[in-house]
Amino acid sequence: MADIRNVPGPRTGDRFTVGVSRDFLDSEGNNVWGDIRLGELDAAPGVDWHYLPRDTDELLAADVDGLDAVLFAGPAVTERTFAGATRPPLLFARFGVGYDAVDLNACTRHGALVTITPDGARRPVATATLALLLAVLHNLPAKDRLVRTGRWAEKEQWMGLGLTGRRVGLIGLGNTARDLVGLLRPFEIDVVAYDPYCPQDVARGLGVRLADADTVVAEADAVIVMCALTEETRHFVDARRLALMKPSAVLLNVARGPIVDEAALIEALRCRRIRGAGLDVFESEPPDPGNPLLGMDQVVLSPHALAWTDEMSAGNGGSAVRAVLDVSQGRVPPFVVNREATEEPGLVRRLAAWAARSGTVGVHA
Numbered sequence: 001m002a003d004i005r006n007v008p009g010p011r012t013g014d015r016f017t018v019g020v021s022r023d024f025l026d027s028e029g030n031n032v033w034g035d036i037r038l039g040e041l042d043a044a045p046g047v048d049w050h051y052l053p054r055d056t057d058e059l060l061a062a063d064v065d066g067l068d069a070v071l072f073a074g075p076a077v078t079e080r081t082f083a084g085a086t087r088p089p090l091l092f093a094r095f096g097v098g099y100d101a102v103d104l105n106a107c108t109r110h111g112a113l114v115t116i117t118p119d120g121a122r123r124p125v126a127t128a129t130l131a132l133l134l135a136v137l138h139n140l141p142a143k144d145r146l147v148r149t150g151r152w153a154e155k156e157q158w159m160g161l162g163l164t165g166r167r168v169g170l171i172g173l174g175n176t177a178r179d180l181v182g183l184l185r186p187f188e189i190d191v192v193a194y195d196p197y198c199p200q201d202v203a204r205g206l207g208v209r210l211a212d213a214d215t216v217v218a219e220a221d222a223v224i225v226m227c228a229l230t231e232e233t234r235h236f237v238d239a240r241r242l243a244l245m246k247p248s249a250v251l252l253n254v255a256r257g258p259i260v261d262e263a264a265l266i267e268a269l270r271c272r273r274i275r276g277a278g279l280d281v282f283e284s285e286p287p288d289p290g291n292p293l294l295g296m297d298q299v300v301l302s303p304h305a306l307a308w309t310d311e312m313s314a315g316n317g318g319s320a321v322r323a324v325l326d327v328s329q330g331r332v333p334p335f336v337v338n339r340e341a342t343e344e345p346g347l348v349r350r351l352a353a354w355a356a357r358s359g360t361v362g363v364h365a
Contacts, residue, residue, distance in 0.1 A: 016328035016354065018049035019064060019089075021072035025051060033073075034310055036095070036317025040325070046358065047328055061085040068354075069093060069324045076101040082110040090350055091327045093320040097121050097176075098256060100229050104338040111347035115323040115335045118175050120315025121307065126179035128280075128307035129254050133168075133222055135300050136250050136278040137161045142297045161221070161248070161275075163187045169220025171236065172227030172255065173198040173208060180226070181206050192216050195227070218244040222252065229256035239264035242274065250276045254306060257281040266292050269299065280306040330355025 018041060026032050041049045049071075052063055058076040061084045069091040081103075082088050091113045092102065099116055107114050135141065138160035146154055164187045170177050173195035181191055185207075193203065194213040203210045213236070217223050223245060227233050237251070238261040245251070251274060253260050262283040268274050276298035282291075285304055293299050319335070326333035330351045332342050341347055 014357065016047045016068045017066070018047065018069045018071060018324055019052045019067045020049060021059070021070070021075050022052050022055040023072075023074040024095075025055075033095075033308075033313040033317065036313050037321045038317065040318070040321045044325055044328065047325070061088075064089050069327055071095065071320050071324060074101075076103075077107060077114070078103045079106040082106060082112075085110075088112055090347065090354075091115065091324060091333075093323045093333075095316045095320050097125075098229070099337055100256065108338045108341040108344065111341065111344045111350070113327065113332070113336050113341050113347070114338050115320070115333055116337055117316040117319035118335060120317070120319040121312060122176040122179050124307040124309055124312035124315060125176045125254060126183055128309075129176075129180050129224060129226070129252065130183050132252055132254065132278040132280065132300060132302070132306060133224070133250075134163065136252065136276050137163055137222070139276075139298070141300050145297070161250075163189065163222075165189065166221040167192060167219055169193065169216040169223045170195075170208075171213065171216065171223065171225045171259075173203060173206075173210075174226065174228075177224075177226040178202075178206055180224070181208060192219055214241065214244055217241045218246075220249060221246065222250050225251075225253040225255045225259050227255055227259065229259055233259050235259070235261040237261065237265075239267070242268040245274050247273060248275050250274065250278065252278040254280045257283040257285065262293075269293075269296055276300075278302075280304055327351070328354060329358040329360040331360070 024031050024033060038049065041047050054063065056063065056075055058078060059070065059081045061082060064070055064081060065085040066087050067089045070089050071093045073095040077092050088110050089112055092107060094102065094114065094116045097116045097118050099114060102114055104114060139158040142158050143155065146152060167190040168184060170191065170193040173193040184191065191208045192211050193208050194211060194216045198210065200210060225237060236259050242264055251265065265277060269277060278300040279293065280302040281304050287294065293301065323333035323335065336342065
């Protein structure tokens with residue numbers, strides 16, 4: 001393990017080197033996300049970037065040693081990412097908002113900042129969530145299958161539910177959920193939310209009533225999971241809470257699969273204890289081909305890609321690139337999730353060296 005207090009900073013003339021994870025590329029070498037604003041790195045003086053040489057599920061020291069920053073999507077960042085590294089990156093800039101595959105403690109110990117891109121994802125995820133909600137309430141995939149399979153006469157069995165005047169319950173009232181609240185306003189709905197970290201005045205300003213989790217799931221016509229996956233929220237929506245839901249209610253999960261007890265959800269759907277579900281995420285991804293959810297007509301599924309649009313590509317990419325460019329000039333970027341790392345003396349010294357090299361004033365947040 002390198003002593004981060006003694007990790008060398010940039011020498012005169014050194015360029016800030018960025019590695020981009022190879023999972024962005026398809027088999028032909030094209031970026032599957034399209035324009036993720038990497039051109040801004042090309043235009044930045046003193047910055048070089050390249051795709052990492054190998055596609056991997058876990059970044060190892062051999063992949064990142066000597067890089068100043070890593071812009072990545074899927075690979076895990078673990079203790080092994082730093083094992084044996086002599087000059088670990090200053091920054092791991094995640095393309096997306098989830099970071100459950102990142103060992104934040106390891107990053108902090110080794111003087112590496114971790115950033116996410118909530119500013120790039122919030123509106124695409126909010127609009128995708130509204131689309132999923134309407135698809136579930138209107139039984140859209142089931143109706144599509146009726147037409148495709150010549151079962152037109154069965155349409156009476158798939159009467160949908162209108163959204164106007166309903167009550168939506170949110171598990172989590174962060175930035176993306178707040179954007180969704182704004183999109184829902186034209187439907188004249190009532191919103192109730194569970195979020196122990198959201199101030200009452202913020203919720204009140206949005207017209208949202210805060211309540212305990214049991215009240216939210218019991219009162220809502222649509223329960224939408226939009227919180228982060230933590231040890232506290234793992235299986236937060238379990239058999240007991242599913243049993244509290246109205247038989248006419250639906251459940252959506254656009255956050256992380258393990259927040260919902262999938263076995264309990266399958267049983268609730270099978271026994272018609274709830275009306276339906278919309279899932280962009282699963283406990284195991286991709287789901288097993290034998291997963292009962294795949295055969296349920298009242299369930300709308302997406303392969304953890306519901307919000308994948310050009311808007312999200314540009315938003316997430318631009319946010320991650322801005323974090324990289326901030327660090328290249330010795331500044332602490334926004335959306336750092338391991339804030340304690342900003343107090344590491346070695347990291348502070350390395351940032352100051354990049355600030356001096358670039359001629360900017362470093363900002364220690």
